[in-house]
Amino acid sequence: MLASRDDLPISLHSAAQVRDLDARLIAAGTPGFELMRRAAHATWRALRRRWPEAGCVSVLVGKGNNAGDGYLVAALALRAGWRVKLLAVGAADALVGDAALAKDEAVAAGNQIQPWTECTVLEGVVVDALLGTGLSGAVREPYAQAIRLLNASGLPVLAVDIPSGLCADTGRMLGVAVRADLTVSFIGLKLGLFTADAPNQVGELVFDDLQADPALVAATPRVAERMAVGSLQRLAPRPRTAHKGQFGHLLVVGGDRGLGGAALLSAESALRSGAGLVSLATRPEHVAAALARRPEVMCAGVSSANQLLGLAEKADVLVLGPGLGQGAWGRSLLSAVAGLAVPQVWDADALNLLAGGEIRLGGRCVITPHPGEAARLLGISTAEVQADRPRAVLALARRFDAVVLLKGAGSLVAASDGRIALCDRGHPVMAGAGLGDVLAGLIGALLAQGMDGYAATCLAVWLHAHAGESLARQGRGLAASDLIPTIRQLLEEFAPCLK
Ligand SMILES: NC(=O)C1=CN([C@@H]2O[C@H](COP(=O)(O)OP(=O)(O)OC[C@H]3O[C@@H](n4cnc5c(N)ncnc54)[C@H](O)[C@@H]3O)[C@@H](O)[C@H]2O)[C@@H](O)CC1
Ligand SMILES: [K+]
Structure with a gap:
């Protein structure tokens, strides 16, 4: 089942944008x-x-x-008759404005303000x-x-608006x-509630719009959109006269020695997500095993760039990188097809080779770095990427003029025109080998079926995260290939093949 969080807004804001909305609500007649x-x-x-x-x-x-x-x-x-310990950290007499009025109201209700010290015992x-x-x-x-x-303290904690110490812009x-x-957040959802460290800190999230005028909220700029049923583009239903040539020919390139499974996972994922034809170009020694597992995939052993070019010229979409390695074989294959004018997904070792600077990305590309790969592509540290994920994903999208998926909890997708989408789904059981290969194949399949790079990447990330969540009940040890039938089912639920 597609679990829904559609009671949460789709727009995500920076702290400054929410402050601005606050100010406009006050100016429009609701006192601070x-x-x-209401908060x-x-x-x-x-x-x-x-x-x-x-x-x-x-x-x-x-x-x-x-x-x-x-x-x-x-x-x-x-x-309400509850016992209340009201603890002021720092000088309580420094309050001004509405906060000072609120303090007076708490005292008028009978509260005693105690200064917090390191010896204070918390309760309830x-x-x-x-x-x-x-x-x-x-x-x-x-x-x-x-x-x-x-x-x-081990006590249950409710954070007001955002857990203290979490940056509302970056998480x-x-x-x-x-x-x-539990975090109860107000007026506008902050992007920082969802990415970087946030998933560990926020707990259950409740949103309240404080009865803000919807027109003012809608007119407030946003920094990102939350991926949700209402914000994601769907694959169109298929005509009853459909034939395989209408849904694209996708070619996966990868699977150096010892890494054959990665490319096969991508190919199988693409096949199961509706690509019309799927080919796999891999090391010749992987062909027999690949055909035995998945005879529907047209599997070719390639030893040279020329052999690959012959195959790639027939493809509508390329998925480059799963298990590609960074050796001479992988480098020559990637160089051979990088310039082709078809949509391409660059994953895994293709990104490491790209970071090496010798191979250039073509147009119409989706790149899918995890934070370490993003750091190499930007020439900064992984910690710097994680310190401001929205900035990093946007910097990559602009530098490479590509759609970029920055993986990790609170995955972000950015386009070079400044759009950012956030995925707030997923589960830690998904931290395992091969999950990225499945995702790359899924993005490729959606491209092959006619979606543009940004829409395809958002839908793929969301379906992949949902599938992981729905399999999480079974616990650790999720095999990447387990995800494929679930993604297939979720895709059909979200975008049925027939009207
Ligand atoms: N009308 C409004 O503006 C509303 C505001 N609301 C609440 O107000 C909050 C925002 O209030 P403020 O803008 O007053 O800011 P905060 O209350 O979030 O923080 C400001 C205080 O934190 C201190 N501070 C800042 N950085 C610090 C640091 N690194 N270490 C220690 N102290 C630091 C500042 O000196 C100042 O005393 C929202 O998160 C929300 O909870 C809600 O009441 C809804 C209405
Ligand atoms: K707080």
Whole structure:
């Protein structure tokens, strides 16, 4: 079944864009304190739904408006008869504006504000209202120490708007970040809730639009789109008169000595996702085994670039790289076909060869680096890629004028025109060999059936992640080939072959 998260918005914003939306809502007549009150009510609702019997909260507050939300939650909890420990990290008298009003309301409701110290004992559900979208730079003391102790407490944690310490733009932990069980986020979804470190920190995600005017929300610029049923392009249904020539001839090139399985996985994946014809160019010694496993794949042993060119000229789409190796064989094959004017998917060793600088990418390409490959392509460290994944994926798309898939939790797809899409699905059982080969074949098959590079890559990433999630119940040890029939089924569910 295609699990749906379509109650979450599709647009993803930067912290600055959400701040801007806040300001425009206020200018349009909703006072900031009213938005804060709505944020607190949304948080309190989510808290009672998840932990109805807790009866006790520790609310950790900082100094900005995120703290303001926390103070109002403390007021609601106390009025509901819960035991409340209201703990101010840093100087509580430094609050201004709406946050100061919220603090006054918490006190008026009967709360006592205690200064947080390293000896403070937390109790009940911990509400993290230390830092929100106003975080800038690495988390400073005493916040960092408070976050470390909170994480070590073993208590359930609700993060207000975003786990404190997580960068709303990049999803990177700025030194240290709260590890939440539940995050309640407001007004506009931040991209940083989904990528880099975020999947470990956010927990369950609840969104509340604080009754923002939909027209104002729709007019707010976004940095990315979340892949979802409503945002993904579908393959068109097939006419009843369809024949195989209409759905593309895809050629996979790869499978150096000892790596034959990778290319075969890509070919099998392409076949099972609807490519009209699938060929495989590989080392001659792999041909017999490939034919025995998958007779539908036209498998050719190639020893030279010329042999490959003869095959590639008949293909509509190329998938280059699975198990290609970086030796003379792989390099000569890749150089031979790189310039062909057909859509191409560059994966795995094709990307390492590309990073070497000798071979140039042609037009109409999709490249699929993981963070290490992206780092080599950009000439920076993997840590630098992960520190700002949106920036890295966009830099690659522009540098290579290609569609780029940056893999890893919270996968991102970018086009050179600036579009970015995020995949918030997937599962850690997918961290295994061969999963990328299956994905490359799937992207190729969607290209072969007529989708453009960006749409094909987004749909492929989403189907692949969904398939992984739906097989995750069986636990560790997912074989990449297990994914192929599930992807086939999900694709049919999402885009039926017949109208
Ligand atoms: N009208 C509004 O603006 C609304 C804001 N809302 C809340 O307000 C939050 C944003 O509020 P603010 O812009 O006041 O910012 P925050 O409350 O997120 O953070 C600002 C505070 O953090 C401190 N700070 C920044 N970087 C730090 C670092 N590296 N180490 C330690 N301290 C640091 C600042 O000195 C300041 O005291 C949102 O996340 C949301 O929770 C909601 O109440 C909805 C309405
Ligand atoms: K927070």
